[in-house]
Amino acid sequence: MNTNPSKQPTTNSLTGDTTMACTLFPGTLEITKFWLSRWMIATAFVVATAYAVAANGLAYAQPADTPAAETVSPPAAGTEASDASAVGDSAMADAVVEDSALPGVLMLAIVIALFVVPMFIGNRMSKALKMPDHGWKIALAVGTLAAAAVVVYQGEIKFGPDLSGGITLIYELQDTSAAVEGEDNLPDGSDRSTSGQRQLVNQLIGALSERVDPSGTKEVTIREYGLGQIEFIIPMASTQELEYIERRIYTAGSLEFRITASPVFKSDREIIELAKKLPPGEREVRIGDQKVAEWMEYKLEEFGPVEEEVGFLVKRMAGKTPQALILTNDGYNVTGEHLKRSSASFDEQGRPQVNFTFDQMGAFRFGQLSGNHTPNSSGQTYHLGIILDKKLLSAPSIQSKITSQGRITGSMGKEEVDFIVGILNAGSLPATLNKEPISREQISPTLGAETVRMGRKAIIYSLVAVMVFMLLYYHFAGVVACVALAANLLLILGFMVLFKAAFTLPGLAGLVLTIGMSVDANVLIFERIREELSRGAALRMAIRNGFGRATQTIIDANVTTLITAIVIYKIAPDNVKGFGVTLIIGIVMSMYTAIFLSRIVFDIAEKTRSLKQLSMAQLIGQTSFDFLGKKVLCGAVSLVLIAVGLAAVFDRGTDLLNIDFTGGSSVTMVFKDDQSMPYAEVKQLLDNTELADKNLSLVEVGETQTRYTVSCVEQDVEAVQEILHKTFGDQLKTYQIELEDVASVESQARSPLPQRLPQVTLASFQEEAGTEEAGAQDAPQDEAEEAETPAPNEALESSLEPDEQPEAASAAEATEKAAAAPETVDPYAGGTKAQLNFNLGEDMEGDSGIGYESARQLVQDALEATGHSGTALEVSNPEYQPGSARRFARWDVKLALPAEEAQEVFDSLKSTASDQPLFPLANKIGGRIAGDMKTKAIAAIVISLVGIVAYIWFRFQRVVYGLAAVVALIHDVLVTLGMIALSAFVVSSIPGIAEALLIEKFQISLPIVAAFLTIIGYSLNDTIVVFDRIREVKGKSPNLTSEIVNNSINQTLSRTMLTSATTLLSVILLYVLGGDGIHGFAFSLVVGVIVGTYSSIFIASPALLWMSRQSQVGSTNPNSRAA
Structure with a gap:
């Protein structure tokens, strides 16, 4: 290699002229690089740390007034617009409160001090010690240690759930029925881990982890909990922080870019007329088999009330929800799937905004969509609807073709921008969770x-x-x-x-x-x-x-x-x-x-x-x-x-793996109020059971010393419940049941009931394949023939005849058969109905209600105890969704029994339930x-x-x-x-x-x-x-x-x-x-x-x-x- 500088000048990070000048004065470049490197490192380190301190304590100023909408300014002739502006939410309802309570001026003073004081100290000490080459070193040492001390003093050292306790949240998939169908369609003997539903939950857990704890440093545990449910164990957090996390959990994150329907354009008018004829409950507009538009929610603060006309937007009120009409037949389907990255920055007015960049395919589609909707010859403009989770965030006008980059601006605060950026970078969820968790509990440190x-x-x-x-x-x-x-x-x-x-x-x-x-x-x-x-x-x-x-x-x-x-x-x-x-x-x-x-x-x-x-x-x-x-x-x-x-x-084998890998069971038990027991005593008693060798974990729920959650690798939930019942006996709370509105089921035919009928459970969407058939076979086949009472009416007979039931009827088939039955005939006509209220006493606060499976099992046990094991029953609640584990305090029950026999069942139900321990939450849990x-x-x-x-x-x-x-x-x-x-x-x-x-x-x-x-x-x-x-x-x-x-x-x-x-x-x-x-x-x-x-x-x-x-x-x- 030729190293002669006169023949081969180099250009590192400096410009060519500077480098050439340095070669004329030997040693200048080395001296320059020597001092630049050291002071730049020191300055960068201190400034970066100081900036982080400032970011931890300073809030972005939010403009008091912002326009309702803004458009993209037309670019200069011959140029191409590179971004699309939009108006975001005016405020974040559940924004996170800033961690620091220090005034902004004081915080700024600290930042300046962290930068200036170390440099001053380093300079003075180096001169006093006659060590000029140590000035930057001392400044860097003092600056970094001082910055770290300020961060630790001002901030908060957070601990995981094992040290400080936390909050447990259990969410359900919105489409629990699909989860149940996927489970029921599995072949006999197959494991749940092979089901599509399990794979979906695992994918969802991965996506949620990326959202809630992308760095993995917050120690949030996310794991499968039963069928179609996910449990979150979150370290102790403030109410605002918890609300922020919850919002990230249930927000689907589906981003779309669509054109808004406008009466200005002739091509949209037919669609608008069809859309206005739809009832409030219907959202999709179709022409033949093609979906051409959809009503989507928007915020009143952004586009005004429905009565306020906006030229580029068609509105309506569906119940209490304001909706705008969005076209969906553009043919390009530009979604967040093609986003490469998004980031937070500021617009020209100093307001926070979201920047986003498409990948190659997204840029092509976005360019086609915007390029085909530029202003027409009359100057009329189209508006680009930016939609997150079927909610219209903004609708800026399109002035020219937009390609790979865009931005969302407007009246959004820093928290809202950070939230949207986090959601977009994490990607949309493969499935959506219900907005409200089915369980929310505060727990003690998981280690004791x-x-x-x-x-x-x-x-x-x-x-x-x-x-x-x-x-x-x-x-x-x-x-x-x-x-x-x-x-x-x-x-x-x-x-x-x-x-x-x-x-x-x-x-x-x-x-x-x-x-x-x-x-x-x-x-x-x-x-x-x-x-x-x-x-x-x-x-x-x-x-x-x-x-x-x-x-x-x-x-x-x-x-x-x-x-x-x-x-x-x-x-x-x-x-x-x-x-x-x-x-x-x-x-x-x-x-x-x-x-x-x-x-x-x-x-x-x-x-x-x-x-x-x-x-x-x-x-x-x-x-x-x-x-x-x-x-x-x-x-x-x-x-x-x-x-x-x-x-x-x-x-x-698998015995080498603990519950983090294998999963197991989780059961919450409740002691009677006068039987509270400290953690150490409960743990000691459990250590003497067979659960001690099964990764036993005990967590106190609340602060009353009456609620504890037991987790272990044992896969049989009922076996764990039996061990707990055997260990603590009558110290555990039991079910309390109250009976209301007992009455006969009315019918047009009024045919008397047989004394014994094959078992049918119309609301039992979670039954495993073959359960109904087994129940039918258990019932005596000749008892109905020998009864002196007349035969039941045809509708009842057809609904209860076991020979006509398929071997493994799916939930969908059961629903179709129920829908096909005459609406005027109740299959339980002549039977008895009642409302059962579970755990509504004053001493049951926090434990009221019961899940569908538990409620049905209690009624089934009472039928068997009174000799009516083959009797048809129905357990229902208007708000219950098939497959859901949500607890309800009230359940409607119908029995295919006359009033006297039904009362006997209800009395047995109240008696036997009072002896059964209450386990508010009990389910299988997945590994981490x-x-x-x-x-x-x-x-x-x-x-x-x-x-x-x-x-x-x-x-x-x-x-x-x-x-x-x-x-x-x-x-x-x-x-x-x-x-x-x-x-x-x-x-x-x-x-x-x-x-x-x-x-x-x-x-x-x-x-x-x-x-x-x-x-x-x-x-x-x-x-x-x-x-x-x-x-x-x-x-x-x-x-x-x-x-x-x-x-x-x-x-x-x-x-x-x-x-x-x-x-x-x-x-x-x-x-x-x-x-x-x-x-x-x-x-x-x-x-x-x-x-x-x-x-x-x-x-x-x-x-x-x-x-x-x-x-x-x-x-x-x-x-x-x-x-």
Whole structure:
């Protein structure tokens, strides 16, 4: 390459003229880049942090008056309009209140102070210390720490439901009947997971996760709850925040671009006339079989009342809903499906607006739609309706062709703009949920107060233990490490508060581990400084060389972990995305504090002569072990451990997975008001049942100590209910039933009823296939023939004859048959009807009502108890939707029995119901990891490994280094997985050892998945340190030998053992003192740290040597090339 600047001037980020000028004055470019880079980094970091603080506390000013509508100004001749303006909602009804209560002026002053004061301090200190090159460094350090402190002080550290409790919401799909049909159409013996409805719910959960918690840091749990229902567990939030989340849940997010119907255009008039003839309940306008227009809701604030004429809009009032007529026959179907991205910005008047960009297909369709509706020769303009969820947001005029970009402007506030942007970026939902949840409950911390207390204590002890160790071992350098550790903690907390991320107990434990691992970087630096001092270097030179030579190793080790973290965030399931975010922040901040902040402290201490000599303790001196001589033995031990562990994995099967993966049952029980019981006592009683070994989870609902939700992996909900009934007996609330409006069912024919009729349930849309037939077969076939009473009327006979019923009648067929029956004849004519009121007493507040299935089952049990098991019955409520689990206090019941016999059934119903415990909510729950998420998790791991190999290949110039590191990673994960699987056999076979070592029957959960990812990062750190020394010792030697590898391992043995010791100290304390909440997580880390240290010496290094020799053999073969 020609490097002569006179012959080959370069143009980097500077202009060509500037670069040429610099070449005329040697050194100018280097000096310029030197100062620009440092001050730009410092300024960018401080300003970015300060801006984030400001964004957290300042509100956008909203204009007081805005026009009702605005149009796009015509572009200059020959140009093409690139955007479409629109008017949005005037205000967000359920806007989120700003987090900060500080006045805007004070907030602005803080922002300015965070920018100016650090620069002033840095400048003054650098002059006082006569260290001019440290001015920007001190400014950056002070600025970042001050900004983080302000964010933490002003903001709020949020905790997950396991630590602070939260809110549970259960929503239903709007089309529950479709869900039921999909379930009923499954073949016998098929699993629900194979149904289309289950797939739909899983898709919906994925879309909702992207909306509610796109970063995965808010710790919102979303899982399937029964048939066609979804449960949300949200950390404790304000009313405004909760309303905002709920709005994101039920908003479908379907965006459309349509032309509004206008009487100005002749082609629209016929459609308008047809539309005006439609009754208020009908929305679609059709000509033949083609839908040409649709009435859609609009806001009165935007387009005025129906009586107020708007030339470009046709209006009507449907009940209390104002509607506008929108054309749907444009042929282009431009929807949000083709949006590439959307963002928030400001329009020319400083008002918030939504910008959106189409992909190639969307731009083509949008261009065709707008291009065919430009103003006509008379100057009359078309208007583009921008519609979100069948609601007209705006209707700007189209002045010219619009292509790939557009915008929605108007009287929207910042919150409304942010909401729309979030909805559009997340995409529309594959299905829609009802607006109101069927259940809303406040819950206590899911781990229980005692578990939370133990976990927090273990975390504090771990943090203190690491700091004490560093102080005792490294003396002054240990003080510097503790300062860096505290700064790291402050910066991580600042970012977590800024992102409004919620800490879970495993998350806090992981934070401590991250901070402990950040100490590893300090250990690497300090041990390098020790080496330099031992060679006779002066203190200043030892500090410079120690930091300089350790920095590249630290960067290499952390970048490989950073690759894993980024892949986790971008590809892995939403449930572990939050871990990826925390890991990314922790890695960056640990490098910043260890490499940058620690160096500043050392430089100032040395410059001021506060540090004249650096003393450190030393446990491990120079060694000369033959590690590679044990490679065969260690390899055999590793293979045996992996084989035994994998055998245990396959033997345990699904028992190795906890409720996060398998799902299970969730049952809410209610104690009588005078039988309230504290959490600890309830938990103790349940721990003595068979549920204790089934991932038992107990959560207190409310604050009365009378409502608790029990979750476990047991798939049989009724079995869980029986265990709870057996455990708590008459302490549980029972059903209360009141009877009203008992009367005979009138009929024109008035035919008397037979004494016994086959079972038919007209409202039983959730019956499994074959239930009706089975009920018919159970009824005696000859009893009706022998009855002395006349035969029933024809309508009743035809509706109740079992021979005429199909083997598995679907809900649709039942509805068609009911519709085909004569309206004047009730199939229950001559029978008895009544209204049943469930749980309406004063002591049943919060538990009133009952679901359809439970109500029907109670009536069915009463029929069987009185000898009327074959009697037809109907349970109904005008507001009930087939398949819904919503509770109603009142249910109408019809029985094909005369009044006296029906009264006997009702009396039995009241008597038996008073003995049955009340379970307001009881259903199957899905796992937090669905099938497609498991695929994503596997893909994330594979891509991480490929990325690691690629980076190490790039850094070490040979692919064998990357492959050897991956071999060690796979070894560590497999051994740790095997130890988790073997824990069950240790507990059952040698309980004494299990008890002494605190080993339980561990199962893989989401926190343990996070532990595996942590192990990958930790194992890489040690391996990279060894590999870096191997590369340094090897130098320019052409071949890698056993002697080089052994010498490298011995030279790094001290720092390897010390870094492992500090991390192991943390995780052992977490394991011993942390309690149930983090016990499995900590066990995985204990095993992972030990195995990771072992593998970096005895697995990765021998693998590297073997692969290198194989590549060397290949290089001697003329037909092959070296790797």
